[in-house]
Amino acid sequence: MALPQRKTDIGPPNFEQFLPPVIKKNYGKWKYHEVLTPGTMVHVAESGDKLWTVRVASPRLIATDTIREHCDIAEKYCDGHLRYTTRNNVEFLVSDESKLEPLKKDLTARGFKMGGIGYGISNIVHTQGWVHCHSAATDASGLVKSMMDELYEYFESKRLPNKLRLAVACCVNMCGAVHCSDIAIVAVHTKIPTIAHANFKNMCELPTVIGSCPTRAISPDTAQKSVKINPEKCMFCGNCFTVCPPMSIKDPERDGIAIVVGGKVSTLRTNPKFSKLVIPYISNEPPRWPKVVAAVKHIVEVYAANARKHERVGEWIERVGWERFFSLTGIDFTFHSIDDFTFMRDTLRTSPAFKW
Amino acid sequence: MKKYNTPLIDDLEKGPWPSFVTEMKKAAKNNEMANDALGHLEKCYSTKVGYWKHGGIVGVLGYGGGVIGRYSELGEEFPGVAHFHTVRLNQPSGFFYTSKALKEICDIWDKYGSGLTNMHGSTGDVVLLGCRTESLEAVFAEYSSRGWDLGSSGSALRTPSCCVGPARCEWANYDTLGLNYALTQEFQDEMHRPSFSYKFKFKLSGCACDCVASLARSDMSIIGTWKGNIVIDQAEVKNYAKNGMDINAEIVNMCPTQCISYDGKEMKIDNAECNRCMHCIAKMTKALKPSGEKGATICIGSKAPIVVGSLLSWVIVPFIKLEPPYTELKDLIRKIWDWWDENAKPRERIGEVIEMKGMRSFLEYIGVPPMPQQIKEPRKDPFMFYTEDDIASFKTKEAEEKKTGKYKF
Numbered sequence: 055m056a057l058p059q060r061k062t063d064i065g066p067p068n069f070e071q072f073l074p075p076v077i078k079k080n081y082g083k084w085k086y087h088e089v090l091t092p093g094t095m096v097h098v099a100e101s102g103d104k105l106w107t108v109r110v111a112s113p114r115l116i117a118t119d120t121i122r123e124h125c126d127i128a129e130k131y132c133d134g135h136l137r138y139t140t141r142n143n144v145e146f147l148v149s150d151e152s153k154l155e156p157l158k159k160d161l162t163a164r165g166f167k168m169g170g171i172g173y174g175i176s177n178i179v180h181t182q183g184w185v186h187c188h189s190a191a192t193d194a195s196g197l198v199k200s201m202m203d204e205l206y207e208y209f210e211s212k213r214l215p216n217k218l219r220l221a222v223a224c225c226v227n228m229c230g231a232v233h234c235s236d237i238a239i240v241a242v243h244t245k246i247p248t249i250a251h252a253n254f255k256n257m258c259e260l261p262t263v264i265g266s267c268p269t270r271a272i273s274p275d276t277a278q279k280s281v282k283i284n285p286e287k288c289m290f291c292g293n294c295f296t297v298c299p300p301m302s303i304k305d306p307e308r309d310g311i312a313i314v315v316g317g318k319v320s321t322l323r324t325n326p327k328f329s330k331l332v333i334p335y336i337s338n339e340p341p342r343w344p345k346v347v348a349a350v351k352h353i354v355e356v357y358a359a360n361a362r363k364h365e366r367v368g369e370w371i372e373r374v375g376w377e378r379f380f381s382l383t384g385i386d387f388t389f390h391s392i393d394d395f396t397f398m399r400d401t402l403r404t405s406p407a408f409k410w
Numbered sequence: 411m412k413k414y415n416t417p418l419i420d421d422l423e424k425g426p427w428p429s430f431v432t433e434m435k436k437a438a439k440n441n442e443m444a445n446d447a448l449g450h451l452e453k454c455y456s457t458k459v460g461y462w463k464h465g466g467i468v469g470v471l472g473y474g475g476g477v478i479g480r481y482s483e484l485g486e487e488f489p490g491v492a493h494f495h496t497v498r499l500n501q502p503s504g505f506f507y508t509s510k511a512l513k514e515i516c517d518i519w520d521k522y523g524s525g526l527t528n529m530h531g532s533t534g535d536v537v538l539l540g541c542r543t544e545s546l547e548a549v550f551a552e553y554s555s556r557g558w559d560l561g562s563s564g565s566a567l568r569t570p571s572c573c574v575g576p577a578r579c580e581w582a583n584y585d586t587l588g589l590n591y592a593l594t595q596e597f598q599d600e601m602h603r604p605s606f607s608y609k610f611k612f613k614l615s616g617c618a619c620d621c622v623a624s625l626a627r628s629d630m631s632i633i634g635t636w637k638g639n640i641v642i643d644q645a646e647v648k649n650y651a652k653n654g655m656d657i658n659a660e661i662v663n664m665c666p667t668q669c670i671s672y673d674g675k676e677m678k679i680d681n682a683e684c685n686r687c688m689h690c691i692a693k694m695t696k697a698l699k700p701s702g703e704k705g706a707t708i709c710i711g712s713k714a715p716i717v718v719g720s721l722l723s724w725v726i727v728p729f730i731k732l733e734p735p736y737t738e739l740k741d742l743i744r745k746i747w748d749w750w751d752e753n754a755k756p757r758e759r760i761g762e763v764i765e766m767k768g769m770r771s772f773l774e775y776i777g778v779p780p781m782p783q784q785i786k787e788p789r790k791d792p793f794m795f796y797t798e799d800d801i802a803s804f805k806t807k808e809a810e811e812k813k814t815g816k817y818k819f
């Protein structure tokens with residue numbers, strides 16, 4: 055069968071053709087919104103028009119048949135209009151109030167989960183992991199599923215002092231905004247790469263490999279027409295592996311998971327912050343990662359019990375102090391939490407004022 | 411079709427959260443590639459290592475990106491994932507769809523690919539996971555003839571993305587969807603034919619809530635803001651109080667600039683001192699509304715820690731008006747890319763180049779004056795450069811002072 059004529063550089067379709075009529079009419083003229091339940095909100099326009107949004111969980115990795123089901127639901131209740139969110143949820147956009155309750159009933163009957171709006175936990179931003187990426191030290195989708203199963207009540211009903219943003223990165227490249235999340239999981243390698251010297255000269259370019267190492271740990275090994283690594287300097291970033299596959303950094307028993315906390319991106323009240331390392335290592339334990347899940351849940355619960363209303367995790371910790379964070383959570387403080395890379399100057403304490 | 415025994419990942423079908431394994435199985439029912447992906451993933455779970463290989467020259471004719479090449483080391487054991495390339499399809503602004511458009515995307519993908527997708531990838535694209543090299547041209551012809559283009563990858567302008575903005579948010583200070591579309595159309599060449607030293611990302615948020623995390627993960631963060639007063643509806647303030655909000659504790663005391671007062675009846679804001687953090691507005695949306703000039707703050711340089719530490723974007727243009735055809739912004743972007751192109755080593759993000767060459771050299775090139783809004787605090791060391799021009803301008807100022815008899819510091 056002949057293929058249709060290809061076109062190049064047309065860019066994406068203009069979004070305007072996909073907007074529901076109520077949005078076209080009230081574009082830029084919304085007055086306020088109200089969160090009705092963790093799964094529904096209503097936006098009210100200056101004209102008095104209303105738009106109800108029903109937010110539904112998604113594992114992000116979805117089959118075309120599931121997208122078709124989203125479409126069928128949208129056709130039944132939303133004149134075919136729907137959208138997805140930055141955190142990969144699905145949103146059904148209802149302009150006729152009489153369709154709202156039937157939609158919610160239908161979603162429940164089909165097993166879709168509503169939630170994620172307001173002061174709780176929404177979907178976890180994550181990367182590809184073993185599902186698709188060459189660099190992964192663990193699987194992202196499985197970690198997300200394991201964590202959300204355990205934290206599900208915070209998605210669906212239970213409330214927190216503020217939003218709590220979670221993220222998972224399956225290696226230290228940290229695709230996505232993992233480094234500014236309330237709690238994030240970063241998979242780490244912990245051993246220096248092993249080098250298959252015989253393959254080096256066919257598969258790798260010497261200057262690229264040497265240049266890829268942030269700590270200058272790699273130098274030429276002329277005898278073997280390959281490279282060698284200074285073990286004193288290597289901090290297992292895997293950058294060399296990305297540019298040179300024979301420098302394998304994967305190790306099933308040593309690859310593990312680190313947990314960072316206290317980041318945010320909005321400027322509400324306080325400036326955006328990076329997440330900081332509190333747990334340096336937990337073994338990689340698919341399919342459920344029980345210790346990682348328990349650690350995250352524990353931090354969520356200590357935050358819920360101690361933060362003031364509207365405080366994000368990082369704001370709460372800055373108010374009480376990091377020494378208090380460690381004492382309240384009972385997390386062991388290790389050398390790993392003391393920066394010995396690029397941020398040492400900014401992160402060491404320079405005053406004798408602190409708590410016990 | 412081969413039936414795989416998958417006890418480890420089957421466990422991930424239990425529990426309340428929707429399961430990606432269930433999704434993979436759904437696709438696997440009538441798709442050989444998805445079926446092998448399932449077996450392949452179980453293998454990763456059992457050995458605790460991945461088997462994907464990076465790269466390879468894959469793509470569509472005339473484009474240098476938009477497809478991520480992926481092969482498995484276990485192609486013989488799992489032929490369906492021997493090739494498993496990702497096609498990045500450029501999403502519409504704000505991720506709005508009609509069911510008709512989405513079904514069309516699905517039908518094409520089922521015909522050529524694995525039937526597996528990410529709605530969406532973290533960059534913003536529709537991610538179509540798993541396709542053979544020889545299908546790519548057909549996939550591209552089918553999509554592009556129906557109005558869908560590829561997104562971007564590699565050392566190029568990455569697919570821009572934006573928050574829902576004026577389409578459904580009362581806080582948007584500019585048209586994030588419109589600007590996102592305009593920038594994507596303007597820079598098609600920079601997206602599809604990688605010619606940069608590394609990736610460059612735009613992310614557009616309509617206000618400082620920054621729903622697309624632009625400040626943390628885009629080389630150019632465009633964040634909406636305003637210059638006028640916050641207008642107060644006192645009747646609505648009363649309603650919030652009546653409904654149980656402790657306005658002094660939750661709003662007044664949490665305002666970072668301490669510019670709000672509330673005497674139990676009336677709320678006042680010293681607008682000149684407000685730094686527009688959005689806290690009060692986000693908590694009292696019915697009562698408080700920004701007014702006056704609307705526009706955006708442009709920040710530059712954020713990236714993840716690889717290689718020498720993460721960066722958040724730095725403010726370079728504290729305020730810019732953003733209205734079609736966005737000429738001022740587009741000119742600024744081109745100047746920024748020129749400077750980056752001249753100064754970057756391969757694989758250096760713009761934030762890293764600014765760190766190396768200094769903010770001054772960057773700002774001078776793009777023609778932006780120094781302003782205290784660009785910094786948290788002034789420098790702490792005395793190790794600065796004085797150019798001949800700097801000294802000359804200090805001297806001119808002093809000569810002026812001698813004439814007028816008045817110091818100007």
Ligand code: HEM
Pocket residue numbers: 259262296297298465466467468469477478479563564565609
């Ligand atoms: C023409 C062949 C290649 C293609 C089509 C290709 C494509 C890609 C793509 C799509 C990514 C995904 C990450 C992203 O979105 O940037 C990527 C990442 C990467 N590739 Fe390749 N690649 C190729 C060859 C190579 C080679 C030969 C090397 C090393 C010698 C290499 C090194 C890297 C590195 C370091 C990354 C990291 C991510 C980044 O820089 O953006 N690639 N590549």
Ligand code: HEM
Pocket residue numbers: 463465466467481482483484485486492493543544
């Ligand atoms: C029916 C046709 C084809 C079959 C059955 C096939 C099969 C395979 C298999 C089994 C691999 C090895 C995967 C692995 O274990 O690493 C492979 C790799 C590859 N194929 Fe194909 N292939 C086909 C067509 C093509 C075509 C048409 C192209 C290019 C235009 C192509 C380009 C490649 C490349 C670049 C690699 C990767 C080599 C590497 O990663 O080192 N293949 N193919």
Ligand code: HEM
Pocket residue numbers: 180181182186187188189227228229230231296478480496530531532533534627713714715716
């Ligand atoms: C040297 C560092 C990096 C490398 C080697 C790298 C490599 C890759 C590779 C190979 C993929 C493809 C995954 C797949 O589909 O198989 C990918 C995807 C992606 N990367 Fe990176 N990356 C790097 C840094 C970053 C950074 C710093 C960001 C953002 C701040 C980022 C954002 C993304 C996004 C958004 C995707 C899309 C995949 C998804 O949505 O899960 N990457 N990267």
Ligand code: HEM
Pocket residue numbers: 792
């Ligand atoms: C540009 C850098 C600096 C220069 C050139 C400088 C120079 C001087 C000089 C000439 C003196 C007088 C010594 C004397 O008694 O004869 C002095 C005293 C002093 N400096 Fe600095 N200084 C610098 C930075 C600093 C900094 C950064 C600190 C502290 C953070 C500091 C703390 C002091 C103290 C405590 C004294 C003693 C003052 C006193 O006796 O009351 N200096 N400095």
Ligand code: SF4
Pocket residue numbers: 181182183187188189190191223224225226227228229
């Ligand atoms: S975080 Fe690492 S392993 Fe995960 S998708 Fe990005 S590069 Fe791949």
Ligand code: SF4
Pocket residue numbers: 246247266267268269270271272283287288289290291292293294295303
């Ligand atoms: S893993 Fe990172 S630090 Fe270690 S040698 Fe490779 S590039 Fe250098």
Ligand code: SF4
Pocket residue numbers: 573574575576579580581582583615616617618619620621622634
């Ligand atoms: S960033 Fe601001 S304008 Fe955009 S959706 Fe979020 S709150 Fe609304």
Ligand code: SF4
Pocket residue numbers: 323664665666667668669670679683684685686687688689690691
């Ligand atoms: S926007 Fe922020 S700084 Fe301005 S008045 Fe409200 S809380 Fe205070």
